[in-house]
Amino acid sequence: MIKSTILGAAVVLAPLAATAQQTLTAETTSAGSSPHYIDTTFAAALESAGVATLQITEGATLTNSVKAVAEGRLDIAAAPLILPFLLSRGIGPYSGVGAEKGKELADNIRAIFFHAGSHQIFAYYDSKPIEDITKLDGTRIWNGPPRGAALTSGRATVQLLSGLKDGEGYEGVQTPWPDAVSTITGGSVDAWTSPDGLPSGRQIRIAAAGATTIHDIPSALYNSELGKQITAAPGHAPFSMPVDEYRAAYAGNDITIVTDDDTFDSYSTAFGEIVPAEMDEQLVFDIVTVVLEAQDRFEKGSPIGPNLNMTFGDIDGVSQGACGAVQIKMHPGAIRAYQEAGFTVAECLHP
Incomplete structure (x- = not known):
């Protein structure tokens, strides 16, 4: 993993002078992704x-980052909301933790x-096209890092498109996030599926090696029973955008x-920035x-900025991917900051 230290300013601004500047540890995904931005x-x-x-470790495996926050070993992490859900039950990547310990850890988050700056795409190189994205038998598809929320979503997308499971009809290829682009551009896979922002720096880098095509989820599949289940699954939220606006975001790149x-049409990956429950309330408020x-x-800091789905207003919980199967709570300092800014926070998010 690549570690970069972002140094803080020496002068504390007057409105926030009550809390002395602190050094905090944070982990995020690799450069080019929405959480990284x-x-x-x-x-x-x-x-x-x-x-x-913030001392930020880039290219982190967020499965590990969420557990580190829950254990108090890490101050801040970008968390796909499916991960606290899985941790609370001690299942999936946290099966070794167990249900009792998993619930105890999840209660510490x-x-x-919140943000939902990425949505699932399916793509391939035009030089090696997939003629029918619903027929993926015999293909090799990069579908995420070795474990975690992105892999779960990637496998779900391929299953929705083709009815195939990883290792049963197609070969799923997984590599850590920092190796994703080089794996895809190296030509060892036939296609890839990943959660990406708009425009995605990762997809632009991939297209720099040759023209690519990106597909959404066909309407019949998107509106099917399985499609609705996947869209409403823990950690997901529906995503739809006029295709002309979507194409405009990639104008000037060799992407169809x-x-x-x-x-x-696709589904977003619901994220929350998380901290340990015991973090100082005034610090969180600031x-x-x-x-x-x-x-x-x-x-305005990046072309991806307007499409981040950041929470700069009232929080109803459901739109953020919480208050359903995912029962994450907000920190009291964060709730107070929203309320003092004139916003409401749903009761289901109060500890």
Whole structure:
């Protein structure tokens, strides 16, 4: 993993002077992803306000990051909301933890804000096209890192498209996030599926090696019983955008967007920035106050900014992928920051 330290400012701004600047540890995904942009922008905003210095580890496996926050070994992480859900039950990548310990650990996690800056895509190189994305027998498909939420979503997408399971009809290929682009551009796979923002730096880098085509989920499959189950699954939320707007985001790159109607339909990966439950309430209040005041910075700092689905307003819980199967709670300091900014937070998110 690549570790970068983002240094904080020496002067504490007056409105936030009650809390001395602190050094906090954080983990996020690799460069080019939505969580990476959010977390580095987050760190820069905290630096400018003089609230905290974030020591960020990039290219992290978020399955491990979520557990580290729950255990109090890490201060902040970008968390796909399916991971606290799985941890609370001691299943999936946390099966070794067990249900009792998993629930205890999950109870130590608090969200401070939410985002859904990525959605699932399916793509291939035009030089080696997939003639029918519903017939993927015998193919090799990069479907995520070795474990975690992205792999679960990637496998679900291939199953929805083709009815095939990983290892039963197609060969799933997994590599750590920092190796994803090189694995795909190296030509060892026939196609790939991944959660990406819009526009995705990762997809632009992949297309730099040759023209690519990105598909959404065909309407009949998207609206099928399985499609609805996947869209509503823990950690997911529906995603639809006019295809003309979607294509415009990739203008100037050698990327073709294919849909069967006038919208790009998929599902988003619901994320929350998480901290340990015992983190100081005033510190969290100051951190979230900075985030809420930095809306322009998040939305204008990158082409991906307007499509981050960041929570800069009322939080109803359901739109954020919580208050259903996922029962994550918000930190009291974060709730207070939202309320003092004039926003409401659903009762289901209160500890």
